[in-house]
Amino acid sequence: MVRLHQVTKHFPGRARPALKDVSFRVAPREFLFLNGPSGAGKTTLLRLLYGADFPTSGTVTVGKADLGRLSGRKLPRLRRRVGVIFQDFRLVPRRDVFENVALALRVAGGRGKSLVERVEKTLAMVELLDKADARADTLSGGEQQRVAVARALVGRPALLLADEPTGNLDPDNGRRVMQLLADFHARGATVMVATHDPGLLAQAGGARVLHLRDGRLEESP
């Protein structure tokens, strides 16, 4: 499903590369943790997978698409099949919660009753149905994070990239979100979760864990 081959990412003005010679594969339907301390390169790696950035060298493949060679028109189509929970949420501040979640369906042409039902069902899963009409910029940190989770899940993507999906959540809500991801995985999706929280790794029992440190991979022992 996902393949990185000798990926190195250098940012201009930075002495050390954010990613150095990273190679790994993620099988379809796999559940993978990307663990590592602050600044290890987790977010940078995920960004490469949805074409928000490109590696300095090496190749990144998602599904059958080589992201380095993807034409500008095909990138949106790829992104619709990849759900992303952004570390900084990336909600549309002036839009209400419903529309923020619906956005992921609308860009793919979704509408009608089925759209309303799916959005509401997903909001119920993150316990935000009562806030459907609230503007995103009036939400608390944890509420925003759950909206971000709902938006990533609502389109039932084949690949889910979650960047620190529980960083702003209390233990209860955090557990609930991790359970959602696990259910999602059980229904056939490939899931990658970037986190600095060892607690999460413990929660999701047998999943494979990749350890990043200073941009280098240290496969789980």
Place this chain on the structure above:
Amino acid sequence: MVRLHQVTKHFPGRARPALKDVSFRVAPREFLFLNGPSGAGKTTLLRLLYGADFPTSGTVTVGKADLGRLSGRKLPRLRRRVGVIFQDFRLVPRRDVFENVALALRVAGGRGKSLVERVEKTLAMVELLDKADARADTLSGGEQQRVAVARALVGRPALLLADEPTGNLDPDNGRRVMQLLADFHARGATVMVATHDPGLLAQAGGARVLHLRDGRLEESP
């Protein structure tokens, strides 16, 4: 140092108040946790303490200042004596790390060698001295959070308000930041930490904990 008296905060368009009849005092040099699940009202409460918002009813006193009666000119002066770690960091994206931290000193007229030394010392404490020249918008989530911590500490405020100061940090860095807050407290500051993370409460042994739930206070048992 801080006194809330029957504070209620209603947001327009919301059925339930974000804060309901909240009263408590924080003594000078106290270390206080504000704990509660997502949406409990922690951020809302802190915002009242630095005049970013005002209660619908009740009074908020910080030091000798009644925040509801504070003239527009005195608010900046109060804010310079209150250090805030914002949940969403609030860094100036185009400015480098040094300037983001120095900002807290410059608004109070700081400059010269003493400014440079203090900023660099504080950056060293959060282990970001090597990133002093990096623009804030190129930092990882955890790096940004540590810059936010440094900016709140650099002015040595009498009152420190930390909103989820470790949400984006790995355990090592999180511990280090909590240690910084503890040191700061030991040197005479009043510290209030809002968090949803019970792990933090455990770390900081004997501190007092206020539990917020749906805007109501449940004093620690």
Place this chain on the structure above:
Amino acid sequence: MSRRGARQGALYRAVRQMRENPWLTSVAVSTLTVALAIVGAYLTLVLNLDTAGRRLTTGAALMVVLHDDVSPSDGASLAREIIHWPQVVRARFVSRGEALARFRRQLGPHAGLLDGLGANPLPNAVEVELTPGIDGTETVVPRLAKLVQVAEVVTSRPWLNRLEQAMTVMGRLALAVGGLLFLGVVLLSTNTVRLAVYLRRDELEIMDLVGASTDYVRVPFVLEALLQALLAAGLASLLLWALLGLLGAPAELPLGVRLSEILRLPPQVPVVLAGVGALAGVLGGMLGVGRVLRNQVRR
């Protein structure tokens, strides 16, 4: 709820984002209105002065001097003939006696000097007035000159030539100034729209990140810019029309041009304004969105 299931086409989204940012919309529309009103005022003046000028240099009177042997009745019938020519509005026979009386009036205080004249030195003539807007030099004048009864066709050419030359210079100048003004206003409007798009770059980025096609992102912004530009063009036309009504005192300028003729909104103006506005809006929208989306990838 019903709205939530609807399609939310580009137009719907364009209108929604205008309503979500009323301040931004009002700043953009007011800026565009002022810019377009300036172009409109310029166009109004140039078009109307051109019309006035054209009337001056073309709707002129010709004096057709007849041979001495042409009788007054022959002259009168010649006038009746000429009046049926297509380019001619009026043709009137003026006898030598009538001409002398008029000359006397024209001399005013110095009229006394005609008293000593033995015989009337003036000829019989036909005064011809051409249709306004027609330049008779090429067609009417040669045709008149060829008539057997005609001795000479006197036009106000020498004076008109100077006026026409001046008008050519002014016309070229007006064209240059107009071109620059046009470019300037397109730049102004484009900049405004680009700023407004840039202000919402976060929103654009998010749509891009969740898989919106470039067109899905771009079209509402371009439509929004277009709507604002058309609204502004309408407002600018109204503004101009009201202003011209206020200023259009019935004063008379030299050369018989009436002020109220200059201060009238030519019907082309609203159309041109809408065109300029639309062009600027589309340009600004495309450039603005393009810039944001390009930047987004580079971060």
Place this chain on the structure above:
Amino acid sequence: MSRRGARQGALYRAVRQMRENPWLTSVAVSTLTVALAIVGAYLTLVLNLDTAGRRLTTGAALMVVLHDDVSPSDGASLAREIIHWPQVVRARFVSRGEALARFRRQLGPHAGLLDGLGANPLPNAVEVELTPGIDGTETVVPRLAKLVQVAEVVTSRPWLNRLEQAMTVMGRLALAVGGLLFLGVVLLSTNTVRLAVYLRRDELEIMDLVGASTDYVRVPFVLEALLQALLAAGLASLLLWALLGLLGAPAELPLGVRLSEILRLPPQVPVVLAGVGALAGVLGGMLGVGRVLRNQVRR
């Protein structure tokens, strides 16, 4: 490092933020430049046409008609006397014979009709030309009329009156249009600056939150707007100057006005532009920052 210890006054921060946002700065400066250039072009035309018009209506010639009993030599000495008056440039005695010869030339083809005159009906006269820029009606004409030798002072008043009346109307019109243009450009510029401030509202909010005084936040933005406005005023003046140079062909317009006289940058223009720009900049900066800071508290 050295820079980091420095004071970072308002001017330093203003320049820094301009450099941090080169795109924004260039959009703002180009918008302001165009807006100011439009005002400048307008001012240039109005000021120069006013000068030209004033010259036309004031530097006129007077015909001083003498009594029949004044001898030619008395007339000539009167002319020599008048020439020393301060407002007078030229004064020349024209005998009745010279006047008749000239009248004959003026009649052109119709000169024959003077042949039958018994005596010369024309009077002796002195032709007086006034200093350009001086309106002689109030001072020179009454003084001339009071001289014992003088029968009548003939001015070109009737024609001038019409021209002056037209100029008054046009002048009032120009004032109204200019006022509106001025308001419009101030609005354009203010809007641009406000948009640019609004674009950086996050930064303003952060400064506010960490305890910056309102002035600490506001002054650099106002300074930035001011700098941009002054830069734009300079650029607009340069642009105008270059354009006028390009367009200023040595063509002659009617009534003896030269095109190159109209197309000259009056020295007041850059000053006025800088003033308008500065006003708009300060207004925009104040309003923009005020808006953001007010909003911040309400969230």
